[in-house]
Amino acid sequence: MYRYDKYDQAMVDTRVEEFRDQARRRIEGKLTDDQFKPLRLKNGLYLQLHAYMLRVAIPYGTLDSRQMRMLAEIARKYDRGYGHFTTRQNIQYNWIKLEEAADILADLASVEMHAIQTSGESIRNVSADQYAGAAADEIMDPRPWGEMMRQMTNFMPEFSYLPRKFKIAVIASDTDRAALRWHDGAVKIVKNAAGEIGFEVYAGGGMGRTPVISYKIRDFLPTDQLFSYFQAILRVWNRHARRDNIHKQRMKILVLELGEEEFRRQVEEEFEHFLTLAEDFPQAEYDRIAAYFAPPPFETGLSEEIDRSDPDFALWVDRQTVAHKAPGYAIVNISLKPVGGIPGDISAEQMDLVADLAERYSFDELRATHAQNLVLPHVRKADLYTVWQALDEAGLGAANLDLATDIIACPGLDYCSLANARSIPVAEKLSERLAPREAELGELKIKISGCINACGHHHAGHIGILGVDKKGSENYQLLLGGSGAEDASQAKITGPGFDEAGVIDAIEKATDVYLRERADGERFLDTYRRIGMEPFKEAIYA
Amino acid sequence: MLEVLRLRDDEPVDEPAVTLDAFLDQSNAASVRIEAGDDVRRLLPVIDRVRLVEIDFPKLRDGRGFSSARILREAGYTGEIKATGDVLVDLIFFMRRCGFDSFEPNKPFDPEDAQNALDRWPHVYQDAADGRVPIWKLRHGNQG
Amino acid sequence: MRILTGNDLKTGLVIWWTGRDWSIHVEDAVDVGDQADTILAVEDAACRVNGGYALDAEREPGGGVRPAHIKDRVRAYGPTVRPDLTLKPADPEAGNWVI
Numbered sequence: 001m002y003r004y005d006k007y008d009q010a011m012v013d014t015r016v017e018e019f020r021d022q023a024r025r026r027i028e029g030k031l032t033d034d035q036f037k038p039l040r041l042k043n044g045l046y047l048q049l050h051a052y053m054l055r056v057a058i059p060y061g062t063l064d065s066r067q068m069r070m071l072a073e074i075a076r077k078y079d080r081g082y083g084h085f086t087t088r089q090n091i092q093y094n095w096i097k098l099e100e101a102a103d104i105l106a107d108l109a110s111v112e113m114h115a116i117q118t119s120g121e122s123i124r125n126v127s128a129d130q131y132a133g134a135a136a137d138e139i140m141d142p143r144p145w146g147e148m149m150r151q152m153t154n155f156m157p158e159f160s161y162l163p164r165k166f167k168i169a170v171i172a173s174d175t176d177r178a179a180l181r182w183h184d185g186a187v188k189i190v191k192n193a194a195g196e197i198g199f200e201v202y203a204g205g206g207m208g209r210t211p212v213i214s215y216k217i218r219d220f221l222p223t224d225q226l227f228s229y230f231q232a233i234l235r236v237w238n239r240h241a242r243r244d245n246i247h248k249q250r251m252k253i254l255v256l257e258l259g260e261e262e263f264r265r266q267v268e269e270e271f272e273h274f275l276t277l278a279e280d281f282p283q284a285e286y287d288r289i290a291a292y293f294a295p296p297p298f299e300t301g302l303s304e305e306i307d308r309s310d311p312d313f314a315l316w317v318d319r320q321t322v323a324h325k326a327p328g329y330a331i332v333n334i335s336l337k338p339v340g341g342i343p344g345d346i347s348a349e350q351m352d353l354v355a356d357l358a359e360r361y362s363f364d365e366l367r368a369t370h371a372q373n374l375v376l377p378h379v380r381k382a383d384l385y386t387v388w389q390a391l392d393e394a395g396l397g398a399a400n401l402d403l404a405t406d407i408i409a410c411p412g413l414d415y416c417s418l419a420n421a422r423s424i425p426v427a428e429k430l431s432e433r434l435a436p437r438e439a440e441l442g443e444l445k446i447k448i449s450g451c452i453n454a455c456g457h458h459h460a461g462h463i464g465i466l467g468v469d470k471k472g473s474e475n476y477q478l479l480l481g482g483s484g485a486e487d488a489s490q491a492k493i494t495g496p497g498f499d500e501a502g503v504i505d506a507i508e509k510a511t512d513v514y515l516r517e518r519a520d521g522e523r524f525l526d527t528y529r530r531i532g533m534e535p536f537k538e539a540i541y542a
Numbered sequence: 543m544l545e546v547l548r549l550r551d552d553e554p555v556d557e558p559a560v561t562l563d564a565f566l567d568q569s570n571a572a573s574v575r576i577e578a579g580d581d582v583r584r585l586l587p588v589i590d591r592v593r594l595v596e597i598d599f600p601k602l603r604d605g606r607g608f609s610s611a612r613i614l615r616e617a618g619y620t621g622e623i624k625a626t627g628d629v630l631v632d633l634i635f636f637m638r639r640c641g642f643d644s645f646e647p648n649k650p651f652d653p654e655d656a657q658n659a660l661d662r663w664p665h666v667y668q669d670a671a672d673g674r675v676p677i678w679k680l681r682h683g684n685q686g
Numbered sequence: 687m688r689i690l691t692g693n694d695l696k697t698g699l700v701i702w703w704t705g706r707d708w709s710i711h712v713e714d715a716v717d718v719g720d721q722a723d724t725i726l727a728v729e730d731a732a733c734r735v736n737g738g739y740a741l742d743a744e745r746e747p748g749g750g751v752r753p754a755h756i757k758d759r760v761r762a763y764g765p766t767v768r769p770d771l772t773l774k775p776a777d778p779e780a781g782n783w784v785i
Contacts, residue, residue, distance in 0.1 A: 007665050007677040014663055021658065022632060027696055029733045030652070035630055038603055047737055049761050051698035080771055095771075099696040121603060151677070155663075157639035157670045158612050161605025227668070238609050243578070243601075277616060279669040285678040342767055413757060414765035422760075424767045472755060 001062050001365060002147045002292045004112045011154070012109040015116060019043050020102035027099065041120025042160070044090075045101055049417050052096040055118040056108060060128035060146030060170070061089035061368045063113075065359035068366055070111045072351035078104050083351065085336060085344045087408060087457050088167070089127055089368040090118055094415055116154055121162045123153040123234075127169040129177045130369040133293060134377040136325040139189055140197065142172035144290040145226075148281060152227050159234045163241035163249035166234070167206070179370055179484035181205050181213045182460055184251050185233055190220070198222050203233055204255035204263070207454035212252040213488045215260050217267060225271075227280045232271035236263070295326075296363035296378055302328025306381055312399075316388050319399040321379075330381050332362070334374040334391060335398035335406065340432045342424050343409045344372030353394045361387050370457075370484075371408055371445075373401070404434040404444040404511075408457055412450030412467060413474070419450035421467025421474035430504050434511065441511055443523045447482075460484035462525040463507055464491040476503035480510065480536055481528045489529075494537055506540045513539045543650035547634070549643045549660075550622055555594035565592075575626075582610040586617050595619070597642070599627040608640045615641035615671035631655045635663060641671035687717035687745060690725060691758065692738030700761045701735060702751075708735060711773070712762035713750045715743065752783070759784040 004012070019039075026036040040046075044055035056071070063071075071091055075083050078100050079093040086092055096104065108114055118125055126149045133141040149168055153159075159166075169178045172189040180186045184206055187199040199221040205214030221229055237251045240258075255263045304327065308314040322331040334354060337343050346354075358366045358376055361383045367375035379387055391397045400406045407430060410416065412423030427448055434441065447461030451468075458464030464479035475497045482491030498506055511524070513536050518527045528536065548554065559575040560568065562584060573594040576582050585592060595614060597607040611623050622644055625637050629647035634656065637645070645651070666674050675684065689712075690703035701708035702715035703725060709715075718725055722740035729735045742754040753759050764772025766781045774780035 005681070007680065010664050011667070011677075018632075018662055025655070027733065029731070033730075033736055035602065039630075039632055047693055047698065049757070050700060050764060051693070094765075095698075097697045121605075151667050155636075155667055157636040157666075157668075158608045159605070160636055161603055161608065161633070163605075235609055239581075239606060243604050243606070273616070277669070279676075281678050282682065284682045288681065413760055414767050417757070419757075422766060424765075428767070474756065 001064060001143075002289060008151075009109070009112070012112070012114045012116070015043070015114065016102060016105045016109050019105055023098055023102050038120055038161070040098075040101075042117055042122055043101070043105065044115030044118035045096070045098070046119060047417070048094065049413075049415055050094060052098055052101065053415070054093045054096045054101065054104060054115060055086070056091050056093070056113060056115050057118050057125045058089050058091060058113075058368050059150045060126050060132070060143045061130050061370075062128075062132075062143060062146075063366050063368070064364045065355035065366070067111045067113055068351050068355035068358065070107060070113065072348040072355070074104055074107060075348040075351065082345055082347045084411065085346065085368050085372045085374070087370050087372060087410070087455060088125055089130075089370055090125055091368070092411075094411075119165075121164050123156065123159060123162070123166045123168060126150055126153070127167070127178045127183070127370060129171045129173065130367040130375045131177060131322065131331055131377065132172070132367075133295065134324050134326075134329075134331050135173060136323055137175055138171075138173040139191060140172050141293050142170045142189055144286060144293050145170045145187070145189065145223075147289050147292075148226070148286060149230075152230060152281065156234075158231075159238060162234070162238055163243060164246070164251070166237075166251065174486060176484075176486040176488075177369075179457070179460060179488075181486075181488035182207055182211075182457070182484055183214060185230065186214065187221075187226070192220050196222075199226065201229060203267075204252045204260075206250050206252040207457060207459050208250065209247050209452045210250075210253065210256075211454065211459035211490050212256065213490065214252075215255070217260075217264050223286070224280055224283060225275065228274035228277075229267075229271055231274050231279070232267045235270050235274075236266045240266075296365075298326040298329065298378070299380070300327070302380055303382055304328060306384060310385075312392070312397075313385055313388050316392075316397060316399040317384060319401050319403070321384065324378065326378070328381055330379050330384060332376040332379045332384070332387060333369075333401045334376065334396050335400055336373050336396070337400060337406050337431070338395055338398050339400075339405050339435045340428050343407050343427050346374075350394050350396055353390060354396070357387055357390060371402075371406065373406070400438065402443045402445060404438045404441050404446060405431040407431055407446045407448065408461070409448040410450050410456035412448075412456075416450060418453055419467065420452075420469040421450050421476065423448040423450040423456060423465070423467055426465060426467075426476065426500055426503065429500070430507060433504055433508060437511065437515075440515065441524065443525075444511075445484075445525075446507070457484060458482070459490050460488070461491055462523070462528070463510065465503060465507075468497060470497065473499070475499060478503055478506050478510075478540070480533065481525065483525060492533060494533065494540055496541075509539045509542075510536050544653050544656060545646065545650045547645040547651060547656055549638065552622075554644075555622060557594070559594060559596045576607075576610055578604050578606045580610070582613050585614070589614070589617060589619050592619065593621045594624065595621065596624045596626050596646075599625060599629055602628040602630045602633070608636065611637070611641040612671045631659050634659050639666065639670040639672045639674065687743050687751075688719060688722060688740050689715040689743045689751065689753070690718055690722055690735075690738060690740055691715075691753075691761065692726075692729075692735035695733050695736040698736075702762075703729075712743075712753065715751045756784065
C-alpha cells in the first residue's frame, strides 16, 4: 500500500501543528465557537452528545497492522477502549477531549494517518471497493486512483469552503461494492473500445433529506484529465449553489435545479478552461503511486483444500469468504455485527487481534467497508481455519455477510447530536429477532438511520429504517426496495411510522411476505421489485 | 492588530470600490467590489481598466470568493485583489493561493497569527493562482 | 424549570449550570428562570462552557432533574447501549429513565 514520502509526511505534520495552534487559540478564548467550528470540522472533530467525536480518515478503506494498532492505542489512551467503523470506511471515537485532539492527530501522523476533511463542508474521504487488489472482477486495482484523488483533494485552496460536503469514490468493476451512485462525485474505471483505461464519471448523488442517485455526466474521461474535470465540477457547484439554506446546498440540488444537461454543459465549459491551465497530475505521478499497489508476492502451488469437518467453520467459510483472483487465496470478511450487538463497534483488543491477523495472514493489509465491517484481503485457504478460530474467540466470528443480521446502523441518538431517535437498540433487537431465520432469508441488507441525514444509508437499504421525532417520542419510518449496489435504487416508505417494537414487528411481517411470495433464487429485493409495495403494505398494516 | 494586511509593494489604489453593475457602466472607475453572488467573469471584457477588486466574504464559510479570485488571475489580471468581510486569519493562506494579495477583515488580525498562517505550509499538493510548485512537480524533477 | 447545559470546552463533557458553576450531574442543575441568555453570555465569554443552551426540565420527587427532551436525557446519562460508559453504570434502571 501507499507510503508517504517526505512531502506527504510534511503535509500531515504541518496540519497537526496548524490544528494545535487553532485549538490553543480556542481554549484561550481568542477564537469563538463560530470561528473554530469550521476549522475543527476540517480535522474531523465534532461536538457530539457526550463529548467531542473524532473521525479518522481511512483513505479508500485501506490500512495496515501498524495503523490498526495505533487506532487501538488511541482508543485505549484517549478514549474508552473502542472505536466505530462508519459507512464511509472511516473510524470514529466518541469520547475525545479538545485539549488532547492535537496529540491524537500527531500520533496518527506518526503512522501516516490523519483526520483531514473528514467532516464539514469539505471534500471528504475517498471511498473504494474493499476487495480492491484481490477481486477477480476488477479491471485494475482502483486504489492508486484513490490515492491520487486524496492528494488532488486535500487542501484545495479554491474548494475548501464549499456549499456543503462532497463525497467521492472510485471503483474498477461492474459490481459496485462502494455505493458509487450515492456519491457527489465518483469515477468508475473502464476500458474503451481501443483498450484504453479511462473513467466513467458520475455526479450529483447523495443521501440525506433529498436522496438522489448520481447520473453519468461523462462516458469516458482520459485518466490524465481527472484533476481538471474534478475542478470543473467543483467550480460550477461552488459558484452557483445556494448559500442561504443548508438543506439545499449539496451538489445534487444544483443538478436537479439546472437539469442534468445544463449542469453537464457548464461543467464541460469549465473543463475546457481548466485544461488550458495544465494542472493535471502527470502519468509519472500515477506510475509512482501505482508502484505501491503492486500485487503482494502471492505464493503459487498452494492447496485449494479446505477441511470443512467443523460445521461452524464451514458455515463461516461459505458466508464470509469470497473468491480471490490468486489461486489458493481467499478474501476474508470480518463481521463487526455480532447478533444483538452494536454494528460497527470494535474494542481495542479486537483491533489488536485483527492487526495481528493481517500482519501474519494477509500480507499486512486490512480494509474497512462501507457496511461497517472489515476485510482481510489476501488469506491463504490453508490459513482460513486458524484465522477463523482467532476471530471466533475474539467475538468477531459472526457468519452473516449481507444477511439480515449484517445491519448497517448510524450511531443515532445514543451518540449523535443530530439524531431524532436511537438506531442502535433497534439494530440490536432486530438482529436478535431475525437471526433464527437469517439463513432462510438470504441476502437482506437492512440499514438504519437515526435522522434525515441518512448516515445509516437507509435510502439504499433493501429494508431501510428512518428514526424521527414524533411529538417528542422516538418513531420509525419503514422503507423498502433501496440498493447501494450497481442496481442502485431509492427505498420507498411503506406508510405511517411505528414505535420501536412496532417497526421490528413490521419488518418481520415483511420478511413473511417475502418468504411466501418469492420465486426461485429471488432475494428480498428482487421479490419486492417484482410484486411491488402493496402486498408488503397489506401485511404490515393489517 | 492588523486592520489591513497588504502583500503588495505598489501604491494602494486610492479610490472607493463601486459595485459591479456601476463599474461596468462607468468607463473611468478603477476599483470594483464583487459580492459573493456576483459573476466575476462579467469583469473580464474590461479587466484592463481594473486596478483593485474587492471580493466580499459575507460569512466565513461562504467560499465563493475563492473561485472569483482565481478566475481573475487565470484571466491574467495582475492588479490587487482584496478580501473583505468575515475573513478569518486561518483562511488567508488558501486565499493567497487563489490570488488574494490584500485583506481587510471585519475583525482585525493578530499579526502573529497572520504571519503564521502565511508561512506555515512548506508544500502544496496542487497548482493554484500563486505559482507555487505542487508536490507532484517536485517529485518528478521540475523545480518550478 | 429552565436549566442550562453545554459541553466543557476542553474536555467536551456534558455540563449543567448549578447556579455558581458547572457540574457533570444533571441533578445539580438549577432553575435559571429568564436569566439564561445573561448567564450563557458570561460563561461562554469566559470559556467555561461551549455550545451552551437553555432547556425545559422538571424537578423529580426524589430531588432529581429530568430534562424534557430525550436527547438531553441521553446527554445527562450516557449512551443507553453502553451502560458501562454512563454516569450510572451500576444502576440497571438508569437506562429506562432516559426513555
